[in-house]
Amino acid sequence: MAKSPNSDHVFINCPFDASYRPLFEAIIFAVHDLGFVPRCALEDDDGGEVRLSKIERIIEECRFGIHDLSAVTLDPVHKLPRFNMPLELGLFLGCRRFGGLPQRQKKCLILDTERFRYQKFISDIAGQDIHAHGGEPKQAVIEIRNWLAAASTRTRLPGGSAVAGRYARFRGELPALCADLHLPEHELIFADLSELIIAWLKASR
Amino acid sequence: MQHATRLAKSAGPGQMVVYTSDGRISHHAAYGFPAIKSPARRSRIGSKRIERAVANLVMDRLRSGLSASGEVSQ
Numbered sequence: 001m002a003k004s005p006n007s008d009h010v011f012i013n014c015p016f017d018a019s020y021r022p023l024f025e026a027i028i029f030a031v032h033d034l035g036f037v038p039r040c041a042l043e044d045d046d047g048g049e050v051r052l053s054k055i056e057r058i059i060e061e062c063r064f065g066i067h068d069l070s071a072v073t074l075d076p077v078h079k080l081p082r083f084n085m086p087l088e089l090g091l092f093l094g095c096r097r098f099g100g101l102p103q104r105q106k107k108c109l110i111l112d113t114e115r116f117r118y119q120k121f122i123s124d125i126a127g128q129d130i131h132a133h134g135g136e137p138k139q140a141v142i143e144i145r146n147w148l149a150a151a152s153t154r155t156r157l158p159g160g161s162a163v164a165g166r167y168a169r170f171r172g173e174l175p176a177l178c179a180d181l182h183l184p185e186h187e188l189i190f191a192d193l194s195e196l197i198i199a200w201l202k203a204s205r
Numbered sequence: 206m207q208h209a210t211r212l213a214k215s216a217g218p219g220q221m222v223v224y225t226s227d228g229r230i231s232h233h234a235a236y237g238f239p240a241i242k243s244p245a246r247r248s249r250i251g252s253k254r255i256e257r258a259v260a261n262l263v264m265d266r267l268r269s270g271l272s273a274s275g276e277v278s279q
Binding site: 036038154183192198202203 | 255261
């Protein structure tokens with residue numbers, strides 16, 4: 001029997017490289033601040049689990065999904081696009097369609113740099129919830145807040161500007177936190193970042 | 206604690222957090238904000254160290270705030 005997805009859990013499908021890091025941190029921060037739990041393929045490094053199986057398991061466990069297609073551009077070295085994000089979006093949509101009754105509650109937000117850019121490379125997703133962040137963390141936070149408020153129908157979510165303001169303060173204080181922990185920022189893994197955000201939010205909202 | 210809870214509740218969205226002397230959070234309550242959920246996986250740094258680092262930051266904020274208002278002198 002198919003599992004029911006957790007209505008607090010949000011699958012994050014985005015690039016994990018350094019150039020995307022500001023957007024990644026902003027998305028994780030916003031999801032925590034809004035009272036949800038971000039999940040992604042980086043959450044554990046169990047070498048025994050095949051990566052695709054891990055992604056399938058996390059998708060199955062999440063009611064919500066945020067898919068950022070902004071990095072689907074040609075790699076300067078290999079001249080090939082990166083297909084991981086569209087693949088994982090396809091898995092999420094397939095799980096919703098074929099995963100049985102509990103999985104039909106799934107909802108997803110698709111982010112890109114420009115609102116209609118997808119028409120040039122993945123036009124079959126027309127009709128989904130597609131929003132633009134313009135490469136700006138603040139705009140990504142606002143889009144996520146507005147979408148989660150509508151998709152979850154939860155009341156009393158803070159406004160997008162308030163969440164973005166807190167994210168800017170967190171970013172400003174992160175170097176001091178990392179210095180206290182004797183840990184360079186670039187060595188923070190997903191689980192570290194999540195717990196730092198949670199502890200900071202408890203002390204700072 | 207009761208007075209702090211009343212203040213946190215009456216000031217619109219607010220929170221109350223109580224730290225122990227070693228920097229751990231002993232009590233946290235949010236009023237008007239969504240509750241913060243536990244992460245799916247725990248950090249290897251350890252919750253204790255993370256909470257202590259945030260507590261140090263909070264103390265620095267308070268000291269600099271008090272210092273700026275002239276309530277703390279050298």
